[in-house]
Amino acid sequence: MYSLKGYLTRNLLITLSVAMVLLLAFLYHGIQVLTQDFVASRLQHDADSLIAALKHDPNGTWTLSSDRLPNVYHRVNSGHYFAIQIGAQTLRSRSLFDHTITLPTLGAGEQDQATLFVGQEHWLMFSQAVIKDEQLVTLWVSEDISTLEQTQVAFLTFACAAVLFTILFLLFAQYQLLKRGFKPLEQMPEAIRQMRTQGHDIKPDQVPSEILPLIDEIDRLVNQLGQRVQRSRNALGNLAHEMKRPLQHLQSYLENLPPEQQREGCNVLANLHHIIERELKRTKIVGLSTPGRYTVLDDDLAPLIQVMQRICPGRTIQSQYHRHLVLPFDRDDILELLGNLLDNACKHARKHIELHICQQHHPRQGFSISIRDDGEGVSDAALTLIIERGIRLDESIQGHGLGLSICKDIVDSYQGELSFSRAKLGGLAAQVFLPAPR
Structure with a gap:
């Protein structure tokens, strides 16, 4: 047996987890691509600025106008670096300090983009080859993107927390929806029980x-x-x-x-x-x-007593039970049990028969049925014989055996007890105990 709620919740959790992991993977990849594209476009802009600041002196050397260079290139290990190769001459930013770099070999108009880990820094490098003053100029520009990557990790951590919260919220929302959706189903056992015990239609x-x-x-x-x-x-x-x-x-x-x-x-x-x-x-x-219908005493007992009084006229049957008491046993079995016991009592009573039904809680939970008559009763020897044999008493004691074997079979089918004793009215008393069903 499995729980439909648990099945739906488990499958929703798996589906949401897979979907959210894929979403985080796509989100992380997208952020990386956007970050690198943004930094690459900025590096390309810096490369254009460096090419514009590059000047050819009359003595044949190349220089850069320092006033046109951003300050980040003047600070050592600032995270922004450049190098320019013109023939045998190499121009480097002061920020490179003692870093050794190798410029890629590019043809005129070619570009290149790559990444490199240097110590604790992660460089995004942009290279470009152009022709200026009829000379091939190879320009290399780099920026440390480790800080941006740390920001990405922090954002991804926040996104994971948000995703986890979203999953928990969706699971809670689904639980509430399932609880509300299954609420009519929770009422079905009671409705089916009423249909079975009281004949109420759903x-x-x-x-x-x-x-x-x-x-x-x-x-x-x-x-x-x-x-x-x-x-x-x-x-x-x-x-x-x-x-x-x-x-x-x-x-x-x-x-x-x-x-x-x-x-x-x-x-x-x-x-x-x-x-x-x-x-x-x-x-x-x-x-x-x-x-399968339960025995509703308010509905079923009165017609039974009327039938018994028609079968045995001149007898008075007094019944006592709590109003709205329902015996959680098959109606046909209980009516047959009561009918046979009342038939025996009516047959041998002078006038009065007492029927008492109650629910018992101590020492055992169940239902007690007692039927007493004011007849002549039976001798002690016959009473002992009734208690000892218990079944097919119609073959042992004349008059008190009609249907008692059937009564015994019904009581035994519910693991109950059937006993006989002397009644205060003078006749025979039959006691039945039926344990409450689990």
Whole structure:
């Protein structure tokens, strides 16, 4: 399992980092080119000024008008240097001091540009060859650009800090956008839970259009599953009804048999009637199937009690539970569990049945269900037998076993507990504990 937020954030970080590194590389290269072009144009301007200041004396020597030279050429190691080669004569700026340089060999009209590291200085050199007074003049001009490069490094450091801040800001902005964009998705589990537990439909305008097909498929799947379960239960009820007519014919046939065979056949027939009635009651108890839906007591308990009172008239069922209490278990399972326990209680009660449901926090978290009747109850031996066997009690204790094996299976499926004891009303008390789902 992976986080979509983390996936988007990680990919944005990688994309931004690569883009910003490339941007910084292009920026640094561009600054270098602009700096060198700017310095080269200035050197070319100085070269033109030096050529203009160059004079040929009558005695055959070449000199430079000192008043036309910038002061930077007079200071030693000033970072601005020049040298002029005219035949065998070489003119050098005082700033060169003891530096030894080699002028390139150029033809008339040719130019050259290069860089050279000299000590801690980085020279950008411009060379040019021209004809003046019918003599070839080779001019070499240089400037130390190390200071400019330090400024470039400082600017690049500032740019890196700005880029890092920009990446962090964009990541924060994306986090906020993702948080706002995923906010409707964070509400989807609760909406789906309400759809599953309470049957509330999810409105299309409450969800992003991208996940609406998923919601439709979930809703379609739940409805399809409910229809299949309902068809199965309807088929089971129809089968039970259809079996009644053949059993009536079998009853008529048994009346013509010898007494011993008739007695044995009637026992088998009674068991068949017992099974049929049990399945019919299960169909009535559960009603419309809604698989996966939680049990909302305010909505589901009252119809169940009405059905049980119609099945067992003359019985009064008093229910007690907190309003709006929802049991986080499958509705069909809980209704079948309560229906079978209430059916046993109604069958053996004189008049009153008490149903109590509450949420329990200590010592264990879960839900407690208690059903008590005012019937005659059972003996201590029978009560011990009920507790010991726990399942298929309809085969052990007559009257108190209808559906108890089903109840035990349901309780066990939720890792719960089912126990029996004497009720204060005088009859049997059934206690169920279902641990809260994790």
